[in-house]
Amino acid sequence: MKAILFDLDGTLLNRDASVKVFVEKQYERLQDVVGHISKQRYIERFIELDQRGYVWKDKVYAQIVQEFAITKMTAEQLLEDYLHEFKYSCVAFPNLLKMLESLKNAHYRLGIITNGYGQFQMDNIKALQIEHYFDIILVSEWEGMKKPDERIFLKALNQLQVAPCESVFVGDHPENDVRAAKQVGMKGIWKKDAGWEEVLADVVIEDLLELVPVLENFEKVSH
Incomplete structure (x- = not known):
């Protein structure tokens, strides 16, 4: 990964x-x-x-x-x-910075793909003070396409210069995030959300920090 x-x-x-x-x-x-x-x-x-x-x-x-x-x-x-x-x-989920720090230290390339208005979403990302962790940030208004359109995922992967099979997408929406990412060949991780019951994801997490061991597990399996 x-x-x-x-x-x-x-x-x-x-x-x-x-x-x-x-x-x-x-x-x-x-x-x-x-x-x-x-x-x-x-x-x-x-x-x-x-x-x-x-x-x-x-x-x-x-x-x-x-x-x-x-x-x-x-x-x-x-x-x-x-x-x-x-x-x-803007309120962050618990352990947001801790998780991003861990991923950055492990030398993962990081990106955001979000639906919404460009400036509005960027303002919120800056408010969370996380902008500098990410190599790319794609906002649907500025890209002229939005999730679950597979082109926005492929554009992000292209910019990060990684193949879908080397990538993971983490999101709360079963269709726009998890299913759409899996359809382009990425691993889809569902960040559990009270609005949905059953979600077909590779992994389900409740807390952002759970992502770190999940990724380590993917590494072990692929070796």
């Missing part, structure tokens, strides 16, 4: 926790705009509409403005606030 590639949201970035922190801060920051709604209701509704990141925020805010009769800010202005402020609420 020469290269380890990661998804971002739900894999390195604890998106659920980050969203909670963000919405709470947004409510407090915009008290004069949303103060007529109870804090708990605002947070709950945002999280419901967001559907764990699979609904883009323009739709979320349009719905919130309408439902809660918000008049002092438009949905567009609330979206702007989200785009600008989210990076200050």
